[in-house]
Amino acid sequence: MATALLFAGQGAQKVGMGKTLYDASDVVRALYDEADRVLGWELSKLSFEGPAEALTETKVCQPALFVHGLALHAVLKEQGKLGEVTMALGLSLGELTAYCAAGVYDFSTGLRIVAERGRLMQEACEQTTGTMAAVIGESREAVNALCADFDVQAANFNAPGQIIISGEQAKVAAAVEAGKARGMKRVLPLNVAGAYHSRLMEPAREKFAAYLADIPFAAPQLKVFTNTTGAAVSDPVAIKEALVKQVVSSVLWEDCVRAAVAAGAGPLWELGPGKVLAGMAKRTEREWVVNSFAEFEDFSA
Template sequence: MVDLSHLTSLPVANNVAWVFPGQGAQAVGMGQDLAAEHSAAREIFEAADAALGVPISKICFEGPADELTRTVNTQPAIVTHSLAALAAAAATGLITQRPAFVAGHSLGEYAALIAAGAVSFDDGVRLVRERGRLMQEACDREPSTMAAILGVEPDALRAICAQHGAHVCNINAPGNITIGGTASAVEAASAAATEAGASRVVPLTVSGAFHTPLMQTAADGMRQVLAGVAFSAPVMPVVSNVTAQPITEGSVLAEELASQITSPVLWADSVATMAAAGVTEVIEFGPGKVLTGLVKRIDRSIACRNVGTAEEASA
C-alpha cells in the first residue's frame, strides 16, 4: 500500500490549488516517462496494478487505445497518472507546500480526495474502477451521448435542454458547457442552441451522458459501494463538483460522490470559489492540460502550471 500522508503534512500555501483532470484526458503512453525516471511515480503505478489485479500501468504505457478508452480502465488510469505525477513532484522537491484547496473535474474528484488524505490510494483506485464499470453498464442499458455547446449562457442552455429533454452536464467555463441525453434529445437541443446563437456545437465521442439523470442506476450502485468506505476528513478542503463549495468533513463524501454521477459538474463556479478565497496559482496533476486551459478562460489572473510528464515533475 502506498503512503501519501507526507503530502498532507507539508506547510500550507494559501494561494495555491491543486486540480486533477477527468475522463477524456487519457492518451496511450501516459505516465511511462514518469515511471521510468521517478521511483515515487513508479511505486504509484505498481500499487495500482496490485490493488486492481489488472495491469493498469501496461494499459497506460502501451495501450492499445481501445483498451485504455474503456471507461472501466480509463477512470483508474487517469487517477493513477495524476497521483504518480504528484508523488514525483513531491519527491523531486518541486512541491514543498500543500495547497489551500484541491479540486477535480468529475472523476478527478477522487484523485483530489486521495491527495487530501480523505481516502487511501488503494481504496480510491478501486472505487473509480467500480465507478467506471457502473457507468458503462448504465451507458449500455440506455444509449446516450453528449455535445459541447460554445457561446450560450448557462440559463439559456438550461431552458433549451428542458424544452428538448436534454440536460446540462458540465459548466466548464464561460461559454463552454456540455449537454447530454439521448441522441435525439442532444441533436434537438444542439440545433436549438445553434439557433440561439451558439458559436459552435461539438458532438463528443463518449460512452454516454455522464452527469445526467440517465446515470441514475450507476449513482444508486455507487451509493451502495460508498456506504462501505470509511472516509477521513480531508486535510485540504475539497471543492465539490456538485455545489462548488469546499468540503471539510469526511461524513458527507459518500453522498457527494454518489450525487456527482447525476449532477452537473460546476467547474467554472468551483474555480471562482477558489479565486475568491485567495487562490492565485493552480497546478494540474495528470495527463493533458484541459483544466489549466479552462482556468485561464475563467480567470486570467490565475497562474497555471501542469505536472504530467517526467520533465514537468522535476524541480
C-alpha cells in the same frame, strides 16, 4: 498565496501517460505496481502502451487518470516541490483523486472506489442510448433554457461559454439542431460512450451509493471543493454524499475553480495530461497563473 492542486477528468487520457514518471521514480513505480496488483489487470501497460480504444473505455481511463494524477503528486512531493499546498479539486473523476491527495482515503482504497465507479458508469452507458454535446459561446441561462425545452441536462459548466449537455441520443440531437436554429455560435455533438452526469447514470448512482456505504472516509487535510455545489466540503459524510450525487448531477467546475481562487489559491497546479484544465482556467480568467504537470520533463521546466 497557497497552491491548489487540480486533477484531470475523463477525456484527458492519452496513451503513454505516466511512462516517463514510471521510468524516473521508484515511488511512481511502486504506485503503478500496486495499482496492477489491486485491480488484477495491467493498468500500467494500458496507460503506457494503449491501445487508445482500450484506454478510452470508462472502466479503464478513470483508474488510469486517478493513478497518473497521484503519481504526479508523488513526484512533486518526492522532489520537495509541493510547497504550501492548501487546496485540491478535480474535474468529475478528478474530484476522487483530489480527495485521495487530501487524505480522505488511502491510495488502494481510492483506486478500488474509482475502478468500481468506472465499471458502474460503463455498465450504465451500455444499458442506455445516451450522448453529449458541447455548447460553445453561450450563457448558462441560454443553455439551461435549451435543456429545459428538449428534456436534456447541463452536464458540465467548464468555463464561461463552455458547457456540455447530456441525455438520450435523440433528444440531444434535437437540442443540437434547435441550438443552431436559435443562432447559437457552436453546438457540437461529442463522440462519447454515454450520457455522463445525467439521469441516464441513475443505475450507476444507486449501485455506487451502496458500494460506498461501508467504506470509511476521513476528514480532508486540504480544503477540497465538490463539483456538485462548487463549494468547499469537509465532513466525511457530506463528501460521500457529494460523490454519489455527482454521478447524475452537473459538474460545476467553473464554480469550483473560482471558489478556490477566492479562498486564496494561486498558483493553480494542474496534475494531468494535455493541459485541459489550464485551458479552462485561462478561459475563465486570463490572468490566473496555472502550471501544468503531465510527465517527468515538466518538473525541470
